[in-house]
Amino acid sequence: xxxxxxxxxxxxxxxxxxxxxxxxxxxxxxxxxxxxxxxxxxxxxxxxxxxxxxxxxxxxxxxxxxxxxxxxxxxxxxxxxxxxxxxxxxxxxxxxxxxxxxxxxxxxxxxxxxxxxxxxxxxxxxxxxxxxxxxxxxxxxxxxxxxxxxxxxxxxxxxxxxxxxxxxxxxxxxxxxxxxxxxxxxxxxxxxxxxxxxxxxxxxxxxxxxxxxxxxxxxxxxxxxxxxxxxxxxxxxxxxxxxxxxxxxxxxxxxxxxxxxxxxxxxxxxxxxxxxxxxxxxxxxxxxxxxxxxxxxxxxxxxxxxxxxxxxxxxxxxxxxxxxxxxxxxxxxxxxxxxxxxxxxxxxxxxxxxxxxxxxxxxxxxxxxxxxxxxxxxxxxxxxxxxxxxxxxxxxxxxxxxxxxxxxxxxxxxxxxxxxxxxxxxxxxxxxxxxxxxxxxxxxxxxxxxxxxxxxxxxxxxxxxxxxxxxxxxxxxxxxxxxxxxxxxxxxxxxxxxxxxxxxxxxxxxxxxxxxxxxxxxxxxxxxxxxxxxxxxxxxxxxxxxx
DNA sequence: AAAGCCCACAACCGCTCCCGA
DNA sequence: ATCGGGAGCGGTTGTGGGCTT
Numbered sequence: 225x226x227x228x229x230x231x232x233x234x235x236x237x238x239x240x241x242x243x244x245x246x247x248x249x250x251x252x253x254x255x256x257x258x259x260x261x262x263x264x265x266x267x268x269x270x271x272x273x274x275x276x277x278x279x280x281x282x283x284x285x286x287x288x289x290x291x292x293x294x295x296x297x298x299x300x301x302x303x304x305x306x307x308x309x310x311x312x313x314x315x316x317x318x319x320x321x322x323x324x325x326x327x328x329x330x331x332x333x334x335x336x337x338x339x340x341x342x343x344x345x346x347x348x349x350x351x352x353x354x355x356x357x358x359x360x361x362x363x364x365x366x367x368x369x370x371x372x373x374x375x376x377x378x379x380x381x382x383x384x385x386x387x388x389x390x391x392x393x394x395x396x397x398x399x400x401x402x403x404x405x406x407x408x409x410x411x412x413x414x415x416x417x418x419x420x421x422x423x424x425x426x427x428x429x430x431x432x433x434x435x436x437x438x439x440x441x442x443x444x445x446x447x448x449x450x451x452x453x454x455x456x457x458x459x460x461x462x463x464x465x466x467x468x469x470x471x472x473x474x475x476x477x478x479x480x481x482x483x484x485x486x487x488x489x490x491x492x493x494x495x496x497x498x499x500x501x502x503x504x505x506x507x508x509x510x511x512x513x514x515x516x517x518x519x520x521x522x523x524x525x526x527x528x529x530x531x532x533x534x535x536x537x538x539x540x541x542x543x544x545x546x547x548x549x550x551x552x553x554x555x556x557x558x559x560x561x562x563x564x565x566x567x568x569x570x571x572x573x574x575x576x577x578x579x580x581x582x583x584x585x586x587x588x589x590x591x592x593x594x595x596x597x598x599x600x601x602x603x604x605x606x607x608x609x610x611x612x613x614x615x616x617x618x619x620x621x622x623x624x625x626x627x628x629x630x631x632x633x634x635x636x637x638x639x640x641x642x643x644x645x646x647x648x649x650x651x652x653x654x655x656x657x658x659x660x661x662x663x664x665x666x667x668x669x670x671x672x673x674x675x676x677x678x679x680x681x682x683x684x685x686x687x688x689x690x691x692x693x694x695x696x697x698x699x700x701x702x703x704x705x706x707x708x709x710x711x712x713x714x715x716x717x718x719x720x721x722x723x724x725x726x727x728x729x730x731x732x733x734x735x736x737x738x739x740x741x742x743x744x745x746x747x748x749x750x751x752x753x754x755x756x757x758x759x760x761x762x763x764x765x766x767x768x769x770x771x
Numbered sequence: 772a773a774a775g776c777c778c779a780c781a782a783c784c785g786c787t788c789c790c791g792a
Numbered sequence: 793a794t795c796g797g798g799a800g801c802g803g804t805t806g807t808g809g810g811c812t813t
Contacts, residue, residue, distance in 0.1 A: 303782070338801055354780060
């Protein structure tokens with residue numbers, strides 16, 4: 225069918241081309257009147273493109289239209305060449321070996337299709353992407369985990385290995401992957417051992433925009449003396465990637481307690497890097513918050529309207545078909561309500577703000593960007609006005625604003641590659657992270673004024689502001705430890721439990737791992753109880769703190 | 772046989788980065 | 793320092809084929 229259509233177009237193409245070419249040339253090369261063709265490529269077009277590339281080589285794709293008379297935009301030409309016409313392309317189904325490799329690569333890289341394709345000669349990123357998306361759907365339907373356990377474990381071990389073999393100060397060229405966790409790891413452990421911090425879980429929805437605002441604002445390493453790597457990954461935060469996040473089948477009714485872990489470690493971390501404690505910049509800040517990387521399985525959507533809030537959080541083919549009404553034994557979803565409330569009822573903010581455009585029907589990210597704007601402009605308003613607000617949004621904003629101080633850590637540890645990198649928020653709200661409006665908010669200012677006041681009014685738990693300045697560090701927890709299947713298997717098979725506990729031990733120390741074990745097997749008698757909760761409808765972001 | 776659904780694939784779109792003027 | 797074009801990347805959509813009912 226498609227072939228027939230193309231053949232018909234082949235026959236028609238020369239005339240069209242001639243006419244367009246004449247128009248093009250007659251207008252002095254102006255593209256304004258040239259209607260570029262879309263849709264499937266014809267063999268004639270392919271021939272033209274191949275001939276052009278043979279003659280001129282790759283690149284300068286926009287010149288193809290001008291010089292070869294191909295009525296295709298440069299992007300289309302490049303794509304056609306890269307995906308179909310260039311030599312050495314391997315066509316046909318993926319081999320088992322390739323599939324295995326893709327799985328492993330995705331576990332490590334996430335949706336970095338181009339990078340993955342570099343490991344698969346003859347395969348294009350588009351091919352891999354399509355394969356992965358269909359694979360995800362298949363496995364979701366089959367109720368299979370996205371990654372085989374051995375792949376998860378391998379990635380975990382590799383991550384651990386990379387952390388242990390590469391220190392933060394190992395050189396200027398330390399890759400971001402390597403920078404990812406080493407020091408922060410120690411800091412976390414130390415902090416968790418030293419700080420029997422009181423940090424009950426408070427199910428507050430994260431303010432992603434504020435968080436990204438924080439990240440953006442602190443990009444100048446305000447609080448950080450060492451320079452982060454110049455990894456491309458660092459620059460390109462668009463890729464929403466969350467390796468190890470479970471597929472739909474696993475995430476239904478799953479309580480992922482450790483996806484994100486919050487630790488009162490900011491001071492430790494800051495000190496470990498020779499940084500000034502960011503807490504010096506502001507009043508006491510609590511850690512009772514969590515951050516949802518709302519797009520647990522790696523895709524983000526930036527264009528869906530607000531009315532599709534659910535789809536916003538679960539866009540794309542990789543999204544689970546979550547029963548939104550069932551949360552099993554997980555904590556009640558105030559977060560969800562709140563987030564949804566924010567999506568649905570931005571009115572309080574918009575009523576408060578006059579110089580920001582309302583998100584209204586423009587989608588979650590728009591709403592978040594809007595919220596960031598609002599946050600910025602909220603500085604213009606007196607504190608009473610804000611503190612009197614009872615909206616959850618403001619609560620969230622206040623909470624999340626406290627994270628501004630930790631941006632350095634996030635920024636420098638953010639690693640799209642490592643399963644343990646703090647990538648999720650960065651990657652999953654790229655539009656926000658790059659929103660111009662966010663640049664307007666100096667991070668330090670965020671700590672002052674209204675937001676802080678607001679926080680003091682709304683926070684559920686307040687640390688000792690003098691000596692026990694609490695802070696938050698979220699760690700992206702590998703879902704290998706969170707997988708529903710694993711949890712389910714615990715009752716009759718201790719193997720996975722052991723693996724997870726070992727992993728916990730590696731990451732947090734034996735005592736905490738023991739706590740974790742007790743918690744998961746329901747035998748917790750420890751006086752130290754893990755508090756955790758869900759942060760978003762996608763079930764993937766949870767906070768953990770010791771209470 | 773027809774309709775509906777699902778799947779795989781190709782292509783497009785929006786965004787970002789890079790680089791040269 | 794700024795701007796604009798080129799290029800690349802990742803997400804999304806459109807379409808045709810195959811299968812099922």
